[in-house]
Amino acid sequence: MLNENCVFCKIIRGEIPSTKVYEDDKMVVFKDLEPKAKVHLLAVPKDHFKLLSELNEERAEVLAYMLGKIPRIAADNGCTNGYRLIINQGDDAGQTVFHLHIHILGGENLPM
Numbered sequence: 453m454l455n456e457n458c459v460f461c462k463i464i465r466g467e468i469p470s471t472k473v474y475e476d477d478k479m480v481v482f483k484d485l486e487p488k489a490k491v492h493l494l495a496v497p498k499d500h501f502k503l504l505s506e507l508n509e510e511r512a513e514v515l516a517y518m519l520g521k522i523p524r525i526a527a528d529n530g531c532t533n534g535y536r537l538i539i540n541q542g543d544d545a546g547q548t549v550f551h552l553h554i555h556i557l558g559g560e561n562l563p564m
């Protein structure tokens with residue numbers, strides 16, 4: 453299910469331009485608009501849900517699927533010496549887009 457007003461759903465639908473580096477029937481990966489590292493990608497499930505805390509069995513399967521794809525996608529996009537995955541959950545983590553996404557950060561030595 454896509455959400456009308458969600459910026460990532462709009463990216464998935466192609467209504468907002470983005471630089472997609474990977475797409476299949478379950479997920480899309482595109483470059484973050486304001487990269488916080490040399491490589492900064494966002495991996496997003498095509499099915500809209502807001503928060504990690506809204507995970508159910510079906511969504512957990514998609515998340516596991518995404519985690520299985522990410523090592524290859526990261527390596528293909530310049531993260532050849534490691535990378536960091538981040539999921540921001542809610543306000544205290546600074547989540548700004550409420551469509552679950554995994555940040556993929558790398559391409560350089562990352563500060564803690």
Ligand code: 5GP
Nearest residue numbers: 459470482483484485486540546547548549
């Ligand atoms: P959050 O803080 O919610 O975990 O991360 C949201 C991320 O989405 C931020 O890093 C922000 O730069 C990125 N972002 C927000 N709007 C857009 C957009 O329209 N296009 C792209 N490519 N990235 C976006």
Ligand code: ZN
Nearest residue numbers: 458461500551
């Ligand atoms: Zn969405």
